[in-house]
Amino acid sequence: MKKVTKLVGTYPRGFMVWMTPLVPIINLCHPDIAKSVLSASAAVALKDVFVYSFLKPWLGDGLLVSAGEKWSRHRRMLTPAFHFNILKPYVKIFNDSTNIMHAKWQRLISEGNIRLNLFEHVSLMTLDSLQKCVFSFDSNCQEKPSEYIATILELSALVSRRNQQPLLHMDLLYHLTPDGMRFRKACNIVHEFTDAVIRERRHTLPSQGLDDFLKDKAKSKTLDFIDVLLLTKDEDGKELSDEDIRAEADTFMFEGHDTTASGLSWILYNLARHPEYQERCRQEVQELLRDREPEEIEWDDLARLPFLTMCIKESLRLHPPVTAISRCCSQDIPLSDGRIIPKGVICIISIFGIHHNPSVWLDPEVLTILPPILLSGPRNCIGQTFAMSEMKVVLALTLLRFRVLPDDKEPRRKPELILRSEDGLWLRVEPLSVGTK
Numbered sequence: 001m002k003k004v005t006k007l008v009g010t011y012p013r014g015f016m017v018w019m020t021p022l023v024p025i026i027n028l029c030h031p032d033i034a035k036s037v038l039s040a041s042a043a044v045a046l047k048d049v050f051v052y053s054f055l056k057p058w059l060g061d062g063l064l065v066s067a068g069e070k071w072s073r074h075r076r077m078l079t080p081a082f083h084f085n086i087l088k089p090y091v092k093i094f095n096d097s098t099n100i101m102h103a104k105w106q107r108l109i110s111e112g113n114i115r116l117n118l119f120e121h122v123s124l125m126t127l128d129s130l131q132k133c134v135f136s137f138d139s140n141c142q143e144k145p146s147e148y149i150a151t152i153l154e155l156s157a158l159v160s161r162r163n164q165q166p167l168l169h170m171d172l173l174y175h176l177t178p179d180g181m182r183f184r185k186a187c188n189i190v191h192e193f194t195d196a197v198i199r200e201r202r203h204t205l206p207s208q209g210l211d212d213f214l215k216d217k218a219k220s221k222t223l224d225f226i227d228v229l230l231l232t233k234d235e236d237g238k239e240l241s242d243e244d245i246r247a248e249a250d251t252f253m254f255e256g257h258d259t260t261a262s263g264l265s266w267i268l269y270n271l272a273r274h275p276e277y278q279e280r281c282r283q284e285v286q287e288l289l290r291d292r293e294p295e296e297i298e299w300d301d302l303a304r305l306p307f308l309t310m311c312i313k314e315s316l317r318l319h320p321p322v323t324a325i326s327r328c329c330s331q332d333i334p335l336s337d338g339r340i341i342p343k344g345v346i347c348i349i350s351i352f353g354i355h356h357n358p359s360v361w362l363d364p365e366v367l368t369i370l371p372p373i374l375l376s377g378p379r380n381c382i383g384q385t386f387a388m389s390e391m392k393v394v395l396a397l398t399l400l401r402f403r404v405l406p407d408d409k410e411p412r413r414k415p416e417l418i419l420r421s422e423d424g425l426w427l428r429v430e431p432l433s434v435g436t437k
Contacts, residue, residue, distance in 0.1 A: 025346045029353030031360060036335050037327055037347050052326075054159050054169075055254075058187050060247030063382065064255060073234060078248060078382060081228040087386055088299045089223070090133050094393040095296050097129040100142045102401055109431055115407060117424035118268055122394075123261040127152065129390060130256050134225040134249055135197050151189045156258060158183045160416040190253075194246045201230055202242070225252060252383065259321040260387045262418040264394055265425045266319035267312055269411065270367050272404040272427050277369060281308045282399045295400060297393045305392055308399075310369050312391055318367060323352040323415040352415070403430045 028034045052065045059065050063074055080086070101121055108116065124142045127149050131137045139146040158179055162168050174180040229245045240248070271278040284307050289295055326348050333341040341347065356364040381387070398404075405428040411421035 024342075024344075025348060026341065027348045027350050027353065029350050029357050031354050033335060034349045034354060037329070037333060037341065037349065054162055057183070058155055058159070058190065059251045059254060060243065062247035062251030064251050065247075074240075074244070074248065075382065077232045077234055077240065078229070080232060081225060082382055082386055084299075084385070086223060086228060087389060090129075090386070091297065091299050091302075091389060091393060093129050093132045094390045095397070097125050097132070097142070098394045098397045100128065101125040102397065104142060105402065105429055106431060109429065114428050114430065115426050116429050117426050118265040119261065119420065119425045122264045123153070123257060124149070125394070126257040126261045126264075126390070127253075130253055132224075133386075134252055134256075135194075136224040136226075137197070147189065148193050151186045152253060152257070155183065155186045155190065156254065156417060158186070163417070190250060191246060194249050195242070197226055198230070198242050198245055198249075201226055225249060256383055256386065258418045260390055262319075262321035262420065263312070263316055263387070264391055265421075266321075266419070267315040267391070267395060268398065268404050268427060269406075269425055270315045270318065271311065271399070272406045274367055275405075277311055277367070278399065278404065281305075281311055281395070284308055285396045285400050288396075289400065295397070297396050299389075301396075302389055302392050305396060307369070308392065308395060309388075312388070312395065314367055314369055317355045317361075318365075319413070319419055320351045320355055321418045323419050324348050324350050352419075401432055403432060404428070405430065 028037065056065050061070060063071060063078065066074060101124075104121065105116065128139070128142050131139055131141070131149075139149060141149040161179065162174060162183075168174045168177065168179070175184070226245065226249060229240055229248055233239055271281065284305055288301055288304055289297075326346060328346050329341055329343055332343050335341065354360065358364050362368070407426040407428060409426070411423075411425050414420045414422045
């Protein structure tokens with residue numbers, strides 16, 4: 001325990017320590033210290049079972065929950081699914097889903113509703129996009145109720161609520177509660193949907209042959225996430241099992257919608273509070289799309305929005321969608337200054353704390369648009385290019401068509417599974433006239 005007490009220090013040094021009856025917990029708030037933990041081998045920095053186990057009945061052994069060799073194998077096998085050749089056609093889907101959301105906004109504004117809950121609208125839009133990218137399925141969930149989409153949202157809320165109630169961390173007790181029973185039922189609904197898609201695709205693949213299948217896909221529609229998972233093989237020529245494919249597809253649906261929706265909502269909030277940055281982003285988009293019909297962001301455009309990209313990254317620093325991750329050390333982890341994080345300690349890596357640490361940032365609470373500091377490491381998000389591409393498309397089209405203004409009531413940050421705002425994130429939205437464009 002002496003090694004634990006030596007870690008106590010001031011916030012800028014990166015440590016805050018507290019104890020539970022069973023195990024010490026360390027909150028890491030500096031990138032150098034966090035890197036030491038995250039760079040350790042999977043056998044040293046295991047994912048903390050108390051946090052991730054709540055998701056396992058839903059997400060199985062997908063990338064978010066798995067660790068060790070299984071995580072490494074799946075990470076290698078899934079990397080081709082995020083190659084730019086696969087992602088490039090998704091930009092069309094992002095445009096279409098954004099257009100549907102904007103049509104809703106125009107209708108609501110015409111009815112006198114200028115205050116919009118951005119979290120609600122953007123979450124449905126990202127779920128709409130993901131269903132098309134993962135399953136090639138159009139539920140029209142932005143316009144009408146969808147049982148599958150409603151179930152995804154319910155599962156996220158149930159896991160978040162359970163995480164905040166320590167007495168319900170015990171599986172035996174939780175499964176007896178109404179929330180526990182709803183959680184099991186919701187998992188079954190999501191799994192049945194994903195299993196049905198996998199079965200249908202498994203049936204299709206052998207009858208066509210892989211080469212013909214890929215050619216047909218290229219002509220008819222986007223190669224979706226399920227297709228790629230079914231076609232991928234490891235270095236020994238082994239495929240993913242149906243259970244593995246379901247786990248990764250369900251993980252992508254969960255991780256891909258909430259995090260992107262949170263990031264987009266807070267970006268619009270920050271630009272509403274900084275109209276000078278908002279206008280500069282808008283001018284950049286207007287110049288890019290000058291005399292272009294229809295108004296649509298293309299793949300090659302994504303690299304031509306440097307100021308908008310900097311605004312996105314700085315907003316992600318101020319309001320990171322995932323505020324913390326955790327690891328449980330199965331061995332001592334040495335730090336560069338000679339101190340040691342002992343075996344058995346749970347490390348909470350505070351992404352929010354790192355992003356607001358005054359020893360790292362000059363003005364940590366101020367939106368400062370400068371070329372971002374790169375802090376990524378060996379376990380960076382596999383879907384980061386997908387997410388960044390979607391955020392650029394949605395933000396560019398939104399600023400082209402609307403002006404966002406702060407609401408009278410300042411939102412209060414609410415960290416759950418992702419960073420939300422209490423009672424939603426409300427902004428005033430004004431359509432731009434044709435002449436303004």
